[in-house]
Amino acid sequence: MKKIALALATVAGLAATGAQAQDYPTRPITMIVPFAAGGPTDVVARIVTDHMSRTLGQQIVIENVAGAGGTTGITRGAQSQPDGYTIMMGHMGTHGAAPALYPNLRYDPTKDFAPIGLAAGTPIVIVAKKDFPANDLKGFLEYMQTNGEKVNMAHAGVGSVSHSTGIFFNSVIKAKPTMVAYRGTGPALNDLMANTVDYMTDQIVNVAPQIQGGNIKAFAIATPERSPVLPDVPTTKEAGLEGYEVSAWNAVFAPKDTPPEIVKKLNDALVKSLDDENTRKRLQELGGVIPSAAERTPEALQKLVESEVARWTPVLKAAGATAE
Amino acid sequence: MGDLLSNLSLGFGVALSLQNLFLAFLGCLVGTLIGVLPGVGPIATIAMLLPITFGFDPTGALIMLAGIYYGAQYGGSTTAILVNIPGEATSVVTALDGHEMARQGRAGVALGIAAIGSFFAGTVATIVIAALGAPLTGLALIFGPTEYFSLMVMGLVFAVVLARGSILKAVAMILVGVLLSTVGLDLETGEERMTFGLPFLSDGIDFAVLAMGIFGIAEIMRNLDHTEHREVVRQAIGRLLPNKEDFKQSYKPVLRGTFIGALLGILPGNGAVLGPFASYTLEKKIAKDPRRFGRGAIEGVAGPESANNAGAQTSFIPLLTLGIPPNAVMALMVGAMTIHGIIPGPQVMTKNPNLFWGMIASMWIGNLMLLVINLPMIGVWVRLLKVPYRMLFPAILMFCCIGIYSVNSLPTDVMFIALFGLVGYTLIKLGFEPAPMLLGFVLGKLMEENLRRALILSRGSLSTFIDHPISASLLAVAAILLIVALLPSIRRGRDEVFTE
Numbered sequence: 001m002k003k004i005a006l007a008l009a010t011v012a013g014l015a016a017t018g019a020q021a022q023d024y025p026t027r028p029i030t031m032i033v034p035f036a037a038g039g040p041t042d043v044v045a046r047i048v049t050d051h052m053s054r055t056l057g058q059q060i061v062i063e064n065v066a067g068a069g070g071t072t073g074i075t076r077g078a079q080s081q082p083d084g085y086t087i088m089m090g091h092m093g094t095h096g097a098a099p100a101l102y103p104n105l106r107y108d109p110t111k112d113f114a115p116i117g118l119a120a121g122t123p124i125v126i127v128a129k130k131d132f133p134a135n136d137l138k139g140f141l142e143y144m145q146t147n148g149e150k151v152n153m154a155h156a157g158v159g160s161v162s163h164s165t166g167i168f169f170n171s172v173i174k175a176k177p178t179m180v181a182y183r184g185t186g187p188a189l190n191d192l193m194a195n196t197v198d199y200m201t202d203q204i205v206n207v208a209p210q211i212q213g214g215n216i217k218a219f220a221i222a223t224p225e226r227s228p229v230l231p232d233v234p235t236t237k238e239a240g241l242e243g244y245e246v247s248a249w250n251a252v253f254a255p256k257d258t259p260p261e262i263v264k265k266l267n268d269a270l271v272k273s274l275d276d277e278n279t280r281k282r283l284q285e286l287g288g289v290i291p292s293a294a295e296r297t298p299e300a301l302q303k304l305v306e307s308e309v310a311r312w313t314p315v316l317k318a319a320g321a322t323a324e
Numbered sequence: 325m326g327d328l329l330s331n332l333s334l335g336f337g338v339a340l341s342l343q344n345l346f347l348a349f350l351g352c353l354v355g356t357l358i359g360v361l362p363g364v365g366p367i368a369t370i371a372m373l374l375p376i377t378f379g380f381d382p383t384g385a386l387i388m389l390a391g392i393y394y395g396a397q398y399g400g401s402t403t404a405i406l407v408n409i410p411g412e413a414t415s416v417v418t419a420l421d422g423h424e425m426a427r428q429g430r431a432g433v434a435l436g437i438a439a440i441g442s443f444f445a446g447t448v449a450t451i452v453i454a455a456l457g458a459p460l461t462g463l464a465l466i467f468g469p470t471e472y473f474s475l476m477v478m479g480l481v482f483a484v485v486l487a488r489g490s491i492l493k494a495v496a497m498i499l500v501g502v503l504l505s506t507v508g509l510d511l512e513t514g515e516e517r518m519t520f521g522l523p524f525l526s527d528g529i530d531f532a533v534l535a536m537g538i539f540g541i542a543e544i545m546r547n548l549d550h551t552e553h554r555e556v557v558r559q560a561i562g563r564l565l566p567n568k569e570d571f572k573q574s575y576k577p578v579l580r581g582t583f584i585g586a587l588l589g590i591l592p593g594n595g596a597v598l599g600p601f602a603s604y605t606l607e608k609k610i611a612k613d614p615r616r617f618g619r620g621a622i623e624g625v626a627g628p629e630s631a632n633n634a635g636a637q638t639s640f641i642p643l644l645t646l647g648i649p650p651n652a653v654m655a656l657m658v659g660a661m662t663i664h665g666i667i668p669g670p671q672v673m674t675k676n677p678n679l680f681w682g683m684i685a686s687m688w689i690g691n692l693m694l695l696v697i698n699l700p701m702i703g704v705w706v707r708l709l710k711v712p713y714r715m716l717f718p719a720i721l722m723f724c725c726i727g728i729y730s731v732n733s734l735p736t737d738v739m740f741i742a743l744f745g746l747v748g749y750t751l752i753k754l755g756f757e758p759a760p761m762l763l764g765f766v767l768g769k770l771m772e773e774n775l776r777r778a779l780i781l782s783r784g785s786l787s788t789f790i791d792h793p794i795s796a797s798l799l800a801v802a803a804i805l806l807i808v809a810l811l812p813s814i815r816r817g818r819d820e821v822f823t824e
Binding site for chain 2: 015036037038039042043046047050061062063065066067068072101152157158178179180181182183184186188189190191193194196197203207209210212213215216284285286
C-alpha cells in the first residue's frame, strides 16, 4: 500500500514537472551573475538576456551575488531548485580555474550543472606599460629573458581572470616576474598607465580603450583570429608564441537535473539572442566573440567545461595558486 | 576659454532637453528615496535601478544614473542625520554632528545646510571638471602605491583627531578597525585570514554591515534604554531652514570642505572617502571652541557634506577622461556605460562629445534638482521624527534588515548587523567611540594593500616612502598633525600629575 502511494506520488510529481516544463516559463527567471554589477560578465549577461527575455516571454532578472572569485554565486545557483527559474552566468574562472584555486569548492563544474550554452568568448590581450622597452611580443620575450627578475606583473587579485591567465602566460613563456595584486582591474590598469607596473593580461573589454588611446601597449591577442576592435594587434600565433590561446568565455548554466525541455527552451532563446543583430553588435563592440552554431549547444559547453578544468588545474596547481 | 564656453553650451543644450531634464529629476528623486533607506547606499541603488535605464538612449540613461548616484549619496546623509545610520564611509562624519543637531531639535537646519553646502560644492566641482578635468587627470596617475600608503597614514592621524574623548581610547578603536579590515582573503596570497573557516567571511566584512550595526542598531538600543533622548528629538522640531547666523558659521567650512573634497576626489582607489574626514578634522582644529564638535556643531555638518559632494563629483574625472573608475560606484558607472554601448576610455571626450559634455552639464542640473527636491522634503523628514519612537524603531530595524540584505543577498549580513549592534552598544557604554574605528576599518585595507604593493615594487626597501617626494611630504604632515594632536593631552596629563 505504501509502495503504491509512493509510486502514485512519484507519478503525480512527474506529471506536475511535465506540465511545468511545457508551460515554462510562467514567471520571471532569475539569472545569478556571480560578480558585481557593471563588470564584464555582468555586461555580457545583461546584453544576452535582454533578447532572451523577449523570446521566452518572461523577464530574466539579473541577481548579482559576488564573492570568492564568483564561486559564492555559482554555489548558490548550483544548489537552487532545478526548475529553470534559477540559471546562472558562469565563466572561465568559475567553471575552469575554480577547482584548482578553491580546494573546498562546493560544486563540481563538470557534474553539478545542466549546461545551456556558450554566450560569448572574451579574448585575452597581453598588454604592457607605455614605457616598456620593447614594442612587440618578440622583443618582450627577449627582454624577459635577460631582465626577468626586475619585471613586475599586475593582476586583479587571486582568482580573477587576469590572475589565472597571467599565471598561464608566465608558465608558457617561462617567466617569473614579481606578481603585484590589485583589487580589481581598474586600479591595476591605473598603475599600468602610470608606468608603476610592467605588464598584465586581461579581457579585451577592459583594456581596449586604453590601447586605442595610446596609454598602454598591446603585444598580442590570445585568440586564433584578430579582433575587429583591435585590428592592429597580432594574434599570439602571428607574433610567434605557440600554446597561449585563452578566452574568458561566458556561458549560461542551470543546476543539474533541470528538465531537458527547459534546457532546450533556454538554449533556443540563447541561440536566438546570439543571432539577433542588435545583441551581436553590442557584444562585438565589447570585443566579444560570438560562438558559432556548433559551439552554442549544451553538449559543446559540457565539453568546454571539461577541457577547461583539465587545462587550468595543472597550470594553477604548478604555480601554487590557491585562494583558500 | 572660448572652447570651454562652447563645450558647456553644447553640454547644456543636451542636458536641458525636456527628456534629459526629466530623467535627471527622476534619477535624483528615486535616488534620494531609495538612498534614505538605511544601508542602501549608491552602489546598491544604482545596481538595483540599472535595468530601468535600458529603454533610454545612452546619454539620457547616464544622466539618470548620475542623478541616482547624487540622490542616493544625499539620501544617505539624511538617514545619517535623522537616525544616526551612515550608509557609507562618507556619511559617518555627517552622523557625528548631524545627528546631535537632530537630537537638539535642529534636524531641519542640519538637513538644510547639508543640501545647500552640497549644492555649492557640486557647482564648484562641476566647473572644476569642465575647466580642469583633462589636466587634473595626471593627479590620478601620480598617486602610486607609495603615495597612497602615506596618504592613508595621514588619514589615520585624522581619525585620532576625530575622537571626542580620550586619545588612548581613540587609538585603540582605530587599531580595532584596522584589524577588522584584515578579515578575509589575503589579496596577494589568497590565504584566508581570521575567517574561522566561515565562507561568508572570506570576502571580509562589508562596510555597510559594520556601520549599520555599530551606529544604527547600537543607537536604537541606546535610545531604548535612555528615554529622555528620544523625547528631546521628538518634542523640539525647531526651524526647518538655516538662518543668517547658521550661514555665517557655515560658509567658510563649506568653502574649505569643497576644496579638500574636490582635490581628494580625483585620487584613484577611493581617495574621496578621506574628504569628509579631512574636512571635519580641519574644522575641529581651527575652531575657536573644538569641544562643540560632536555635540551638534553646524560646521561639522557643513564642511564634510560639501567635501563629500565635491569628491563625489570630481571622482568622475578619472572615469570621464581616462575610463578608469576610481571607486566601486564609478566601476558600476563603467558597466552602465558599456551596457549602453559606450566603452569608457580616453576617447569618450572626442568620440562622444554630446555625452561627455551633456553629462557634465547634467551634474550641475542634478545638484540643482537635489536642492529643489530636498528643501521641501526637509519638512517631511523632520516630521518623521515626531512619530513615537516605539513605532519608529521597529520600522527602522525592519528597513535596516531589508536594506542590508539587498546589498549582497546574504542572510549572514542581517545577523552580523545584530552582532555589531551589540558590540556597538557595549562600546558606547564603555565610553569608546565608533567613528575612529570605522575610519580605521576603511583606511586599514587600503593602507595594508598599498604598503605591501609599494614594498613589493621596491623589493622590500622602506626608503621608497621617503624617496618619493609626495609620499615624504604626506608622512611629514602626518607626523606634525600627530604631534599637534597629542601635545595638549600630554601637557594635560602632566598637569593632572602635578595637581595630584
